[in-house]
Amino acid sequence: MLKSQTAIIFVEGIPGSGKSTFAQRLAFHLQRCGCRARWHHENDLNNPANPAGTPHGWDASDLRGRLSSWKQFVAQAIQDREIVILESSLFQRQLNRFVKERKEDDLPDFMGALFKILRQAFPILIQFSQTSIRAHYEWLASIRSDAIPHFSSIVRSSA
Numbered sequence: 001m002l003k004s005q006t007a008i009i010f011v012e013g014i015p016g017s018g019k020s021t022f023a024q025r026l027a028f029h030l031q032r033c034g035c036r037a038r039w040h041h042e043n044d045l046n047n048p049a050n051p052a053g054t055p056h057g058w059d060a061s062d063l064r065g066r067l068s069s070w071k072q073f074v075a076q077a078i079q080d081r082e083i084v085i086l087e088s089s090l091f092q093r094q095l096n097r098f099v100k101e102r103k104e105d106d107l108p109d110f111m112g113a114l115f116k117i118l119r120q121a122f123p124i125l126i127q128f129s130q131t132s133i134r135a136h137y138e139w140l141a142s143i144r145s146d147a148i149p150h151f152s153s154i155v156r157s158s159a
Helices: 019-032 063-079 092-100 104-119 133-144 151-158
Strands: 008-012 037-040 083-087 124-127
Touching: 008 019, 019 037, 019 083, 063 104, 092 104
Parallel strands: 008 083, 008 124, 037 083
Antiparallel strands: none
16 A cells, blocks of 8 residues: 655566556656655666666775665655656665675675665555466566577576
8 A cells, every 4th residue: 555655666676577667657647646756767867776878887995985876866756756667776786786796795794774764755566467377477588589699598598
């Protein structure tokens, strides 16, 4: 249930699970209902989870800077009395950066500090899941392999 204090909604899930479609429609619905709402696609350069102007522009070694950015973002969303819908920003973007940079040991402390910051925004998490991830990725490869040529070979090699 959406609380009147909710400032952030996270939409998470594996690629192709419907996050973008859902998040965009949710933003439009909230706007039609008179709420101030905006949606950030996971690759949107203005997405607060993607600082420094690029989707992967932050460094996992700069944890204080990342937490400071999140703190500023949350404070602004609360001040603006706006609902911000962030796609793949809580888990996918944050976790991938730690894994990519082999900083997994820092992850629990970072996520704990991040959750404390987010708590004041009364966030909502919507997690999309699939009953069969393998079948989903095979389907996804069949429809996206033209756009991402190496995608179908990755799916086949992981089978």
